[in-house]
Amino acid sequence: MEARYLALGIANLTLTLGPRRILLGGGGMRHQPLFEPIRRELRLILADYVAVPEILPPGLGERAGILGALALCTK
Secondary structure, three states: OHHHHHHHHHHHHHHHHOOOEEEOOOHHHHOHHHHHHHHHHHHHHHOOOOOOOEEEOOOOHHHHHHHHHHHHHOO
């Protein structure tokens, strides 16, 4: 059920903004098995209407949020 709800939100963003890549982080995304069900649901929802964006974890792992906030503060 979580994968379906996340895929619906990502589909909304995809149809609105057309991103090529979406990074999903946070506590709920620590579970790697959740990524493939999200990708599968997203392919079903978009049904080849538009390109399915890559769904990936953030490259900085758990520290992505705090490092991004720090980067914004230093500007």
